[in-house]
Amino acid sequence: MKYPIFFRGIHFFLFFLVCLNLIAQTNDFNPNSVKETIQIETDRDLYFVGENVFFSISYFVNESRLGPTISQVVYLELINCRNNHPVVQKKIKVADFKASGALLIPNSLPTGNYLMRAYTQYQRNFSASNFRSRLLTILNPEDRENYLSLVAEPDSVEIVPEGNVLLDNIQNTVVIRVPTYWLAKDNSYQIVTGASQIVDTLKIPQTGVTQIEFTGSRLQEYYFLMVKSNGDTLRTAFPEIQTEGIQTTTLQVGDNITYSIQKVGSSVNTQSDFRLKVLGNDFYELFTEDIEMSGNTFETKVPTERLVKGINYLVLSDVSDSILKINSIFIPNVVSEIELSGIINTYSCRDTVKAQMRIDDYILDQEPFVTIAVTKHKTKRQDHDSDLSLYLNSGSLLSDFFQYNTNLSQVVRNQTMVLFDKRVNRKQVAEKIKYADFVGMKYIPEIYGLSMSGVIRSSENKAPVAGQNIFASVLFNNPQLHVSKSNENGEFIFTLNNVKGVTKVFLCPENSEKGPYEILISNPFSGEYPAWGEIPAFGAISDTVLINEMYRNLQINTHFYPTTDPEPNVEVQRNSFNIDSNKSTIKLADFVGLKNMEELFTEIVPTVKYVKRDNSYAFAVFDENGNVFSHNPLVLMDRIPVFDLSKIMELDISLVKMIEVINTTYILGENTFQGVVMLSSNTSDFAGIEFPGSSVFVDFRSVENIPNHAGYPSPINGGDKHFPDFRTTLFWNPGIKLTGNLYDFSFLTSDDTGIYDVEIKGYTNTGERIYGRTQISVR
Numbered sequence: 001m002k003y004p005i006f007f008r009g010i011h012f013f014l015f016f017l018v019c020l021n022l023i024a025q026t027n028d029f030n031p032n033s034v035k036e037t038i039q040i041e042t043d044r045d046l047y048f049v050g051e052n053v054f055f056s057i058s059y060f061v062n063e064s065r066l067g068p069t070i071s072q073v074v075y076l077e078l079i080n081c082r083n084n085h086p087v088v089q090k091k092i093k094v095a096d097f098k099a100s101g102a103l104l105i106p107n108s109l110p111t112g113n114y115l116m117r118a119y120t121q122y123q124r125n126f127s128a129s130n131f132r133s134r135l136l137t138i139l140n141p142e143d144r145e146n147y148l149s150l151v152a153e154p155d156s157v158e159i160v161p162e163g164n165v166l167l168d169n170i171q172n173t174v175v176i177r178v179p180t181y182w183l184a185k186d187n188s189y190q191i192v193t194g195a196s197q198i199v200d201t202l203k204i205p206q207t208g209v210t211q212i213e214f215t216g217s218r219l220q221e222y223y224f225l226m227v228k229s230n231g232d233t234l235r236t237a238f239p240e241i242q243t244e245g246i247q248t249t250t251l252q253v254g255d256n257i258t259y260s261i262q263k264v265g266s267s268v269n270t271q272s273d274f275r276l277k278v279l280g281n282d283f284y285e286l287f288t289e290d291i292e293m294s295g296n297t298f299e300t301k302v303p304t305e306r307l308v309k310g311i312n313y314l315v316l317s318d319v320s321d322s323i324l325k326i327n328s329i330f331i332p333n334v335v336s337e338i339e340l341s342g343i344i345n346t347y348s349c350r351d352t353v354k355a356q357m358r359i360d361d362y363i364l365d366q367e368p369f370v371t372i373a374v375t376k377h378k379t380k381r382q383d384h385d386s387d388l389s390l391y392l393n394s395g396s397l398l399s400d401f402f403q404y405n406t407n408l409s410q411v412v413r414n415q416t417m418v419l420f421d422k423r424v425n426r427k428q429v430a431e432k433i434k435y436a437d438f439v440g441m442k443y444i445p446e447i448y449g450l451s452m453s454g455v456i457r458s459s460e461n462k463a464p465v466a467g468q469n470i471f472a473s474v475l476f477n478n479p480q481l482h483v484s485k486s487n488e489n490g491e492f493i494f495t496l497n498n499v500k501g502v503t504k505v506f507l508c509p510e511n512s513e514k515g516p517y518e519i520l521i522s523n524p525f526s527g528e529y530p531a532w533g534e535i536p537a538f539g540a541i542s543d544t545v546l547i548n549e550m551y552r553n554l555q556i557n558t559h560f561y562p563t564t565d566p567e568p569n570v571e572v573q574r575n576s577f578n579i580d581s582n583k584s585t586i587k588l589a590d591f592v593g594l595k596n597m598e599e600l601f602t603e604i605v606p607t608v609k610y611v612k613r614d615n616s617y618a619f620a621v622f623d624e625n626g627n628v629f630s631h632n633p634l635v636l637m638d639r640i641p642v643f644d645l646s647k648i649m650e651l652d653i654s655l656v657k658m659i660e661v662i663n664t665t666y667i668l669g670e671n672t673f674q675g676v677v678m679l680s681s682n683t684s685d686f687a688g689i690e691f692p693g694s695s696v697f698v699d700f701r702s703v704e705n706i707p708n709h710a711g712y713p714s715p716i717n718g719g720d721k722h723f724p725d726f727r728t729t730l731f732w733n734p735g736i737k738l739t740g741n742l743y744d745f746s747f748l749t750s751d752d753t754g755i756y757d758v759e760i761k762g763y764t765n766t767g768e769r770i771y772g773r774t775q776i777s778v779r
Helices: 005-018 144-150 395-403 410-421 426-432 544-560 597-603
Strands: 036-042 046-048 052-061 073-080 085-093 098-104 112-119 132-139 158-161 171-177 188-193 198-202 209-215 222-227 233-237 245-253 256-264 273-279 285-292 297-303 310-317 323-331 335-337 339-341 352-358 369-376 450-458 469-474 480-485 491-496 502-509 517-521 584-587 608-613 616-622 628-630 634-637 656-668 671-681 696-701 729-737 742-748 754-763 769-778
Touching (some): 052 729, 098 729, 339 769, 395 410, 469 491
Antiparallel strands (some): 256 297, 310 323, 339 352, 608 616, 754 769
């Protein structure tokens, strides 16, 4: 696949931009050298419709803020996990490696679990399952049916062998997950045969997850048996034991991962050559090791220093690169604790809380950014969930859960990764292990503007059309014209600069008469979603006192302080245009008595003449000396290309307001035009010109102007006690850049009594996490 010179030039730009190991020659660019990471935080995890979700976004290039950014735009989505339908989508500008704002939850949303995720176009080249995200629960009081389904508990035991296979007569590591609400002190748990012979007696911890070493025979059936105190039993079958297969296991000890392979069966014994690929959390390749086995077992060590923070994938394939096994390893990031002082245990309603952060010098040297949130206790999942199954469908959610639950043992992490392996999409991994250079990527970084991409194809046989110039005219909000040539797959892409709000964009192919063609515009948002399966209920849902308090608070605050969405973006006509230099202008109001367009070009436009042959027209552009400069100028009507000039010449002259002519070579991007003729009408419908059927008008939504709500929500009316104040979130300040060892902040309590969490989350310039938390009681 070859892209235009413009795209290949990005390679050189990226070399200077990121100062990494980029080889800026021809089309050589290894995407593994440049990785973008997005982190997203919200004020809480539990909301009602009509409330604002306050969010902050941190952006990194190769886990660092020390160099320039690549992408200038982050895509934010709120997705209904029940049907994977996006209900809110926004484009947000990244500035100084961060972005923040508030997302108003529509009142029409049904009760359910929702994923808020953030990503860049460049990240779409990798795995959507690792887009950074937050899992939110949103309640709609009028949607009782979905509320009841949300509180339903999972009702199955999960039995997962490491490597997803049980092999005959060898030791297999098996992880068993029991729904936590089934656990009871007087229950007993056993492994039994089909004949009810006890093989092992188990102890299940409060997490509901345990690990056993199990050796079984293909001649037996095995079951997990739970016996309740009242005598009721539940039996769950083990996976069928296989006599042929490959088992892979991992064991993390110190700074190394021990990776083991064991073969069973005559057919796999003939296979001796394998390839181990180690992938980062976006499925980009870290390194590869070729393996030649001389027997049925093999063992190697993978240094953790060669892995990235978060989830890594150890992918075993045969010599033809067909994936055989996938094992996942989690490498935690360093989390530095922030000390909070000045806070007492108990405050009164409408009291002032004065707090202070103390930052160590080694953290301060890395120029940290932090976000402060003060929210009602139990409105975050970490205060409830001990069932790790909630996070097993998303590598992003699982990584964040591990990072902020530092008390989890390595054993628990390893058990969870075995459960996670079962859900890894092998087909997706195989598709992602294919990028060799930048030109193989579908989504380019939005370095200095928003991108618009699509495909041109035959409307008859749907075959892609290669080598076709596609014109894009932005009609409002900084109008501009762009040209892109389709590649062999019919794909084209534009970069639109400084577009504001919602504007119309007109697209058409240059040679539409060779059609019929059709233009399809790509969705700028990712359509790739995790396979959620069954999501356990948020523990707070069963806390009726908390839910009733939050609903009361919402009703009171909505009445006295109604929440409104920002004003919608509107189309605004601007006069500037990116084809706007070295032109002569003729205004028709300066002339009278013109009968038609032929007379216009004959009498008053000295640098443009027409030629008519068989009811078709052609223009010629003359230079200042009266010599023919071009027989093929670009012709625009109200900034939209017109290739059939008979449509221009047949216009009612009273509809034309102005003609501008550029009678020199004009360069636009990689395209060169030998003269430009621009007509402007005094109408709103392009003087009634009928455009080719292959052309399209699309609404293009630009970056949203979202305030960061620093210090929000301070009580309206200055905390006037004559106005009720029942806030679930007492304080929110995103993106605070710490410049000294001490940072003071303060906030007001509300009329709502209870326990509140003061939580600080942030990152240093090198990607190290910062965390601090304490509680206050309001009485």
